Amino acid sequence: MPISGNALVRSTAALLLVGLLALAAIVGTTIWLVERNQVYFDEGLEARIARSATVNLRNALQNAETGQRGFLLTGEERYLEPYNDALPQISDLLERFNTVLKPYPEADAPVAALNAGVADKLSELAQTIALTRAGKRDEAMAIVETDRGKDAMDEARTLFDGIITAADERIVAGIEDQRGSTNALRWVTIIGAFVIFVVVGGSALTVMAYTRDIAKARGDLEAANAGLEDRVRERTADLGKANEEIQRFAYIVTHDLRAPLVNIMGFTAELEGTVGTLQGYMNGHDDGDDPRWSDARLAATEDLPEAIGFIRSSTRKMDGLINAILKISREGRRQLRPESLDLNEVIETSTSAVHHQISENGGSVTSDVKVPRIVSDKLSLEQILGNLLDNAVKYQDTARPLTIVVRAALAAGNRISIDVQDNGRGIASTDHERVFELFRRSGAQSQPGEGIGLAHVRTMVRSLGGEITLVSELGTGTTFTISLPRDLRNYVGSVQ
Structure with a gap:
């Protein structure tokens, strides 16, 4: 069935609307998923930063503790190198640790306890090292044996392990969330592309069908025009012949009509002369005793002139009509x-x-x-x-x-x-x-x-x-x- 112009407009408008809605859905969903991925990325990045700060602080404390133990056991200064290297870092690492965890109010209490524990541990390390350097190794060992430093370090490790575990879980969850968003974005893109492909394909098929119908209609029209031109040419030729026949017929008719008309006009002129003679005779003689004489005189002086006048008027009118027909006939033949x-x-x-x-x-x-x-x-x-x-x-x-x-x-x-x-x-x-x-x-x-x-x-x-x-x-x-x-x-x- 041929596609009308209105049907093409309606179908194309509907397909374009579907395509526009699909494109809007793709763009909107893509923006939303990208925003979600950004959130997951930021959360994962924060978790990695928190984990890094925690691990670095923990390692620095462990290095300081390792250097203290080696020095206490050997009394040699070279064993204090890990302690000496870690000690200046611990302050910066602790400040960074506090900064990273500051946005999380739930970590305020553990962080405060950690700060106290780290201060106590550093105090214990500094005190034992100072006593050992002063030759009071026994007093230093007595302080160690009170487990004061060990308890502080154990509490710090527990907190460190909790933070690292939470960060790892957040990182893993963020990766899963990003993977889910990526999969969702992939499916949205695939579905949207399919919808757009269907819309474009439908539009292309509709336009191709309409174009095919137009081409067919144009071909039919050209064929009809060709046939029409031939028919018009034939009809024009026929009309020309018919017009020539009509003109020839009009000329013949008017010519044939003019011949008897000329005779009538000639005989009318002769009749007028005869009537004139008759009128002269009737006016010159009077036979009042014969009643037929008065009737003849009336006919000669009134009836015949009136009749001849009517004949002449009619012949003049007919002559005018014949001339008119001849004029139109000649005009039709004029090149x-x-x-x-x-x-x-x-x-x-x-x-x-x-x-x-x-x-x-x-x-x-x-x-x-x-x-x-x-x-x-x-x-x-x-x-x-x-x-x-x-x-x-x-x-x-x-x-x-x-x-x-x-x-x-x-x-x-x-x-x-x-x-x-x-x-x-x-x-x-x-x-x-x-x-x-x-x-x-x-x-x-x-x-x-x-x-x-x-x-x-x-x-x-x-x-x-x-x-x-x-x-x-x-x-x-x-x-x-x-x-x-x-x-x-x-x-x-x-x-x-």
Whole structure:
């Protein structure tokens, strides 16, 4: 089933929304997991720092204790090297230890006890070493045997071991937490990538299907256009032939009609002469005794002249109609001659032809042309404008001066628009289309004519590839609008 434009927009919007939500979820989850990993890393780092400070302090105390014992046993100063090396470090290491554990209020009591124990142990070490150096080794050993230093060191080791164990547990837990976060991030990335892949794939498939439908539709349209062009060409050729046949038929008909009409007009003229002779005779003689004489005289002097007058009027009207048909037939056969024209000059020439008729009654005719040079048939344009201007003069409203405005402007589709506007008596809405029909007239028949003017205008406009319409209101005026191609050669080439 072909995908419509609305369906494509809806499906693409839905897929993009899903993709956007998936991307937002991935970004949000990734940021949250990264933050959690940072927390786990910071906690592990703090645990490592605390463990390092504890181990270093413990090792320094053990080194100091080892140096003290070696010195007490041997009395040799070289055994005090571990003590001498560790002693200056213990103060710094103890301060760092206190700093590391300061953020943890639960460690305040053990840390205070440790500080006291370390101070007591250092005091015991310093005292025993001093006594041994003074030669009072027995007193020093007595102090050692009281287990005062041992107890302080045991308490410190217990605290050290607790801190190291807690730090190790925190490090292990942090590693597990980081591993869990990493796994979660991996799965979020995989799932999000899958969702995005599905969205992109779905969008690609939808676009490909829509593009395929467009390509198919374009192919069908091209095929239809090719067939349509052939059909249009055939129909145009058929219409051209039919038009030629109609024109030929109109010419033959009018020609054949004119022959008997000429005979009728000739015999009518002869009949008028005979009636004149008969009238002279009847007027010169009077036979009042015969009742038939008065009837004959009435027929010769009144009835026959009236009948001949009707015949002559009818033949003149028929002659006018035949001439009109011949005029339209000849116009249809006339070869168009496209040439470059200044439309303003054509309009000025047409308006100047009626300017005297309009101005003598206080009217005016103006033009407003905003069109560059065009290519069209000059004679047809002059006849079109001339007919419209003549109609405006012929059917002006006697209650006010006639005003005519001719405008020309560019229109869409490389066309031009020409408006012929007047303030004449107007045309009833029911006759807007009727006035373009052959031998049809609108309104009061106060002016002579056969009703072919606007039919002729429409024929000429259409021969130029255009169309004519009107807007009119009784008592207000009429505006005829002509739409024409800017270059007649394009139109002539398209219908050949």
